[in-house]
Amino acid sequence: MRNFKFKRSLTLVAVSSLLSLTVVSIPTAARAADPACTTANFVTTCVGATSDTAPYSMIVPANFNGTVYLYSHGYRPNVPVPAGIPGYGGYTVTNTPQPGPNATVIGALVAKGYGVVGSGFARQGWNADSAIKTNVELVGIFKKQFTKTTKVVTWGESLGGFITQALAEQYPNLFKAAAPLCMASDITPLMTMAGDALWGIKTFFDPTIKGGSYSAGAAGYAEAMGDLVKVFTAIGSLQAAFAANPTAPAWPATSKVPDAIKAIPSRSALVMVALMSGIPMQSAHFDSTSAPSVLPAASQTSFQLAINPAFAALENVANAAALAVLATHDLELQAGGAVFDNTTTDYAARIKEEQFIWSSALSGNSGIAGLSSVLAASPRATANPAAVAKLKTLASHSGKVEIPTILFTGVADPVTVAGNQQSVADKYATYWAEKWAAAKKAGVSKRPANNQLVLWNFPPQKYTKFSAAGAPDTTLPAATGTNHCNFTTSQYLAIADMLAYAADNGVNLSGGALLTKLRKAGNMTYDRDYAAPKMKFYGN
């Protein structure tokens, strides 16, 4: 197998894609319910802070049509990250308000006569409970400031998607429609995925990674930052090894697995980490199916089945790892102790189906058996029961919504995997079935309205690009349906239009009009029989 050199290092986008855009500056002395407004070019921009000191921003055109979009931004780490973290860079905690996904979308909505509003939230990290309260207060402030307001719709991404779904469930009278995008769902499955991934990296590649159970205070912060360094050092080593010898890449020097296990290519261990965590096998630049045309025909199948999936796992694990460390540190602080427990996890059972699908990438039965033996023999992580109980109180979704909701995510999102959206869809399906059964029991023959529209963004069949020399090109934009919250302006605006329709009509867009809307936006799929894989926490 030839050697490959990436055109550049893998782009680690997890946190940058989660971070908000700086849309407006924050007033230094904002007071609750007392926005400071300025008007220019027929657009009024107001800034202020809710009673919890969370800064907010409102943008409303002179021809305001009465409908406002409340946006909830995604997860921002609650601690700064030093600039020297390899492969990651630095981060400064910010609570800059964000009233929409990006400036282009905000501008387009305002130009259509809509208002937009969003908070920066008082606390960063996992902040669902406080953010929900902030948003409810913010809606009141907006209505008071802009008395022409007739309808409020809510949308958000990632953690903001979680918040949006919760608002829809808990405040049906406040909102006319909701769109949780690339949403996070229940916190326990999310942290299980993060914990499994970190524990897998630790077990295979660097046992000095703590992966959780961080100390309190400054010591815990230092441990988490140390983990970031170690995780990205291991990933960097793997990246270099993959590029040098994709067929049999070396193990990182920090790995302490037995030499016999190191006879298995390290790429297979990384694929194992992805599969057992539930991280998808299509990434921004690797489709798990393409091979360079310059390879001999006999080697192309091997690349398709074994090498490309390993690169996909590398790219996705890299994108998920940063958030895994930072969110684990954050939530342990909030819960009061370790929240990840894998003392009873059977990782071999976790991949009982995937082991056939990805057999070549896992180096066959021998590879699977060897890697599984390492997982089975390695010390497990034990959670603090009180912390686990506390974690569960940090919010989950019931799936019970009465207002129209629109769910949309990339099928190969490596951070908030598609199983998050699926779990909410499943809960709503159960709720709807219960309502229908109750209606029939009461002699009602009309089915209850189905107020949930579930949309998916599927990656293309093939999208990995190779140079003339056969090296994979990772400089291209991420493929649609991959990466975290990787949406186009057209898709955002299609969602916005559908929200407006739902707010006006009390039901989601359907039929031919929906088809047309989705087709024009591109890469938005409605397939009521599609079900994304459940998160591994739920069993498969």
Add this chain to the structure above:
Amino acid sequence: MIGKTRRKRTWFVAAVLASGSLFATALPANAETGVSASEIKLGITLPLTGAASPGYNKIGDAMNAYFKYVNDNGGVYGRKVTLIQKNDEYSPQLSIAKTNELILKDKVFALVGPLGTANFTAVHKSVGIARRGVPSLFLNTGFSGFGNKKDFPTSFTILPSYAMEAKIAALFLKENFAGKKLGLVYQNDEFGIDALSAFRNAGVKFDVSIPYTSGTQSAATAQTWVSQLAAGGAQVVLFFGVTSATAPLLAVAAGAKYAPQWILGSVGSDPLTLRALGVPVAVLNGALTLAGNPSPNDLNDEYIKVFQDINKKYNTGVAFDDYVLQGMNVGLMTVQALRAAGQNLTRRGLVRAMENKGSTFASVAYSPLAYSKTSNIGHTGYYMAVMDATGDRKPYGGSVVLYTTDSGNGPVVKSTFKRPAIPAKGLPTNS
């Protein structure tokens, strides 16, 4: 999913996953996807290109040839059968995308003959074959796991499982090669899981055992296999893998003048394909193989004669080998299944027809079919064959001695099963 309880909706939306294109179809009442007054649309995914494609890439065209023959003779209750082939390059991820195309864009009624264990496992899970109620008939894989009717309620195998094959091979080894040094080369995935388990249960121990990971087969890797086999002194070597691995193994062994008694599994033993891939015919002479079907050259067999005639007219210029035979036979069985499901064709009706009548279908293979309400398993047995100096396959010992068994702990028994006759002119009339 809520949608499953709302079948009466008058609009239906589906999307082509790759392109994002969307299609709307207004289905008339009681109509079934992929079925019109004049046509039944079926689909198959298989490797049409790539290292794994030799031989497999003939199956779809052979099925199509048979369907054209049936169509020219009135179709199935007047409906033409159309088969849409999709090239998955043997990549599971691509199988998912291609199957989604078949179901959502092409709107096929059923899948027939999808190929590959990893591929169908991926498809079944990610596309949601059972959830959608899409019949998947005559899977071209011997993985015993697909015999779990609870997990695969709309899928039906056709080949005897790898486990059955290994059990029969084990008995043959014990009866004929006791005391010899045994070697095994096997594909290190579900192939191996099934085979190794069966050999272990049968008490067969191999002196040299060599796994290979699917996709890694090449002349270079075959060199290491041959070196290990020769160094271990293996006198009888059993091969359990695909043709693209058999070929380099036999070719490299010939070059090294290593000549054990070869026993080839059914999957990787088509002589014509092996010869096309560079295996000297002299190496094949005397090689033993497990076989479920008669030789594709046996013109005394009524099925072979009919299928060869169809191949000449509808698949012109394509050499008639085991893969063409398999494709033709899947076509024959598909038409019987469609007929058994009745004129008011539905997906549920087709699954019920397979369960209720599938075991009676005519098939070229010698062994019984095990379809029932509780079983989605197709053929259940093999006979031993030996290749001659032309590469042709003849029954070992001069006549077919059929062994049948199951994928579990059941015994291997000699069978007296009499294969049903081929329908007149190869055109089923069952109902």
